[in-house]
Amino acid sequence: MKEYSNQGSQDTRSGFGAGLTELGRTNPNVVALCADLIGSLKMDQFIEENPERFFQVGIAEANMMGIAAGLTIGGKIPFTGTFANFSTGRVYDQIRQSIAYSNKNVKICASHAGVTLGEDGATHQILEDIGLMKMLPGMVVINPCDFNQTKAATLAIADHEGPVYLRFGRPKVANFTPADQNFEIGKGILLQEGTDLTIVATGHLVWEALEAAKTLHSNGISAEVINIHTIKPLDKDIILKSVGKTGAIVTAEEHNYLGGLGESVARVLAENNPTPQEFIATQDTFGESGTPAQLMDKYGLNAAAIVKASEKVIQRK
Amino acid sequence: MFNKFQTIMRKKIVEILILLYKIKHMSSTHSMQDIVTQVRRDILRMVHKVNSGHPGGSLGCAEFFVSLYNEVLDLKEGFDMNGTNEDLFFLSNGHISPVFYSVLARRGYFAVDELNSFRLIDSRLQGHPTTHEGLPGVRIASGSLGQGLSVAIGAAQAKKLNNDSKLVYALMGDGELQEGQNWEAIMYAAAKKVDNLIATVDLNGKQIDGSTDEVLPMGSLEAKFLAFGWDVLTIEKGNDIEAIVAGLHKAKGMTGQGKPICILMKTEMGNGVDFMMHTHAWHGKAPNDEQLSSALAQNPETLGDY
Numbered sequence: 001m002k003e004y005s006n007q008g009s010q011d012t013r014s015g016f017g018a019g020l021t022e023l024g025r026t027n028p029n030v031v032a033l034c035a036d037l038i039g040s041l042k043m044d045q046f047i048e049e050n051p052e053r054f055f056q057v058g059i060a061e062a063n064m065m066g067i068a069a070g071l072t073i074g075g076k077i078p079f080t081g082t083f084a085n086f087s088t089g090r091v092y093d094q095i096r097q098s099i100a101y102s103n104k105n106v107k108i109c110a111s112h113a114g115v116t117l118g119e120d121g122a123t124h125q126i127l128e129d130i131g132l133m134k135m136l137p138g139m140v141v142i143n144p145c146d147f148n149q150t151k152a153a154t155l156a157i158a159d160h161e162g163p164v165y166l167r168f169g170r171p172k173v174a175n176f177t178p179a180d181q182n183f184e185i186g187k188g189i190l191l192q193e194g195t196d197l198t199i200v201a202t203g204h205l206v207w208e209a210l211e212a213a214k215t216l217h218s219n220g221i222s223a224e225v226i227n228i229h230t231i232k233p234l235d236k237d238i239i240l241k242s243v244g245k246t247g248a249i250v251t252a253e254e255h256n257y258l259g260g261l262g263e264s265v266a267r268v269l270a271e272n273n274p275t276p277q278e279f280i281a282t283q284d285t286f287g288e289s290g291t292p293a294q295l296m297d298k299y300g301l302n303a304a305a306i307v308k309a310s311e312k313v314i315q316r317k
Numbered sequence: 318m319f320n321k322f323q324t325i326m327r328k329k330i331v332e333i334l335i336l337l338y339k340i341k342h343m344s345s346t347h348s349m350q351d352i353v354t355q356v357r358r359d360i361l362r363m364v365h366k367v368n369s370g371h372p373g374g375s376l377g378c379a380e381f382f383v384s385l386y387n388e389v390l391d392l393k394e395g396f397d398m399n400g401t402n403e404d405l406f407f408l409s410n411g412h413i414s415p416v417f418y419s420v421l422a423r424r425g426y427f428a429v430d431e432l433n434s435f436r437l438i439d440s441r442l443q444g445h446p447t448t449h450e451g452l453p454g455v456r457i458a459s460g461s462l463g464q465g466l467s468v469a470i471g472a473a474q475a476k477k478l479n480n481d482s483k484l485v486y487a488l489m490g491d492g493e494l495q496e497g498q499n500w501e502a503i504m505y506a507a508a509k510k511v512d513n514l515i516a517t518v519d520l521n522g523k524q525i526d527g528s529t530d531e532v533l534p535m536g537s538l539e540a541k542f543l544a545f546g547w548d549v550l551t552i553e554k555g556n557d558i559e560a561i562v563a564g565l566h567k568a569k570g571m572t573g574q575g576k577p578i579c580i581l582m583k584t585e586m587g588n589g590v591d592f593m594m595h596t597h598a599w600h601g602k603a604p605n606d607e608q609l610s611s612a613l614a615q616n617p618e619t620l621g622d623y
Contacts, residue, residue: 063501070471
């Protein structure tokens with residue numbers, strides 16, 4: 001088995017902040033907007049270095065999305081920053097008409113996604129955002145797994161022409177992908193080779209999937225682990241190639257099973273190679289207050305849950 | 318003696334210049350009126366053909382669009398999305414697409430024949446304007462109300478970043494101001510001193526369900542915009558070309574002074590067609606054959622029908 005080591009836990013939102021800072025130095029067209037959450041989004045450094053390229057919009061997300069769309073007319077590449085809930089559900093029609101349908105080059109950067117936002121509770125823990133965004137024609141949806149990958153994704157989306165939804169989180173999580181990685185939008189990454197089942201994970205669940213694979217290995221089960229950082233466009237090839245070998249799959253995400261990565265994978269499998277699948281995701285429920293670890297445990301979003309689902313899916317082969 | 322002669326000559330030259338200006342102004346006003354009449358015909362024929370669309374607000378803003386595109390906007394030849402070094406216009410109340418399409422076509426953005434395809438399948442002239450089909454002259458989709466002002470503000474701020482001294486114009490409906498996003502945008506534009514922006518409100522006092530006062534009274538829009546920190550001017554005769562041009566030029570002169578500019582333009586919905594005026598009934602209804610004949614008879618062909 002391949003060994004992955006945690007280079008020191010960090011939050012993915014800091015990866016976004018680091019990427020944005022680098023873009024501020026290298027791409028003069030990049031501008032940033034924020035709806036009163038500079039510190040939470042780690043945008044401070046970009047603002048300090050490029051005050052004229054930053055727009056504080058206040059607590060007015062709808063206006064922020066419209067302004068971002070307008071800034072593209074004039075060649076700017078706007079990065080909007082607020083929590084995932086206020087980046088999607090709150091402003092869905094603004095994104096739909098002024099950004100997606102108008103095909104504007106806006107990068108919607110969303111922090112504090114999922115239950116790992118923690119104590120603030122369900123009002124702020126969106127578990128529907130991947131579904132909302134992937135349904136919009138032309139929208140790219142990315143959910144990177146750690147600090148390094150979030151930084152790399154932030155750099156990569158600046159070079160992609162068109163609207164992008166970049167989703168990341170609040171808690172410190174294992175940072176295990178290479179610092180110098182080249183982020184390719186729409187390309188899954190094979191992290192662990194295996195023969196008995198495939199685990200396809202996104203975001204915070206990727207590290208949990210690697211931990212699960214270790215446990216499964218010691219139980220005599222060989223799990224292949226794939227990091228799907230881009231939910232749309234989905235890398236069908238890497239998934240089909242893997243299930244062609246393993247014949248069973250577990251999908252894992254910090255999101256409702258309705259509308260998430262699991263459903264996208266299920267559609268690809270249904271069309272090409274019907275395969276037993278188990279879904280690690282929230283089960284059509286809202287979140288609640290608690291520590292991130294408590295919530296991931298309660299809602300079945302950790303390595304232990306993946307192990308259980310893996311053992312189950314193999315029985316269904 | 319010589320000085321006196323010089324003074325007289327100077328006065329004469331000024332008088333001649335004023336006369337020339339008046340002649341040019343008269344003739345241009347006259348020809349703009351011809352364009353307005355033709356635009357009205359375009360609007361009526363477009364909505365009649367597909368038995369759908371919004372003639373009322375379109376007719377009410379015909380003079381505004383014709384004045385804006387023929388006398389006010391500083392435009393380059395052709396169309397590019399970024400609109401660098403030219404004035405930009407954003408239509409927020411996208412349902413008045415017929416007047417927008419007609420004026421864009423008459424201004425040369427695309428062939429007037431294409432007006433035939435309004436609201437038909439596979440058309441670039443969608444029910445509400447969109448960039449999706451690549452229609453020249455359109456820079457944002459609009460139709461879901463309340464979003465255009467924010468977009469115009471973003472475009473105005475991009476111009477400032479690009480050291481582009483040209484202006485950004487927007488048009489909103491008055492009923493549309495019931496959407497909350499406008500007030501976020503109005504607050505922001507003043508706070509950020511977006512003073513290269515002229516936003517006009519089509520004050521026709523009507524919306525789908527009745528008068529704006531019946532549906533949701535908005536009080537004094539002038540007091541509201543002033544309280545939010547905008548400069549406000551009113552065009553009392555919003556269907557009079559001279560009054561509109563004068564108002565827009567005045568607004569232009571007020572830009573660059575730290576405040577966004579709002580024009581409250583009082584218009585008559587359905588203007589130019591007697592039975593469509595003084596009612597909200599023609600907001601989103603097309604005329605039948607008989608009504609079309611009557612409406613067209615009131616507006617004889619000038620530039621030639623498409």
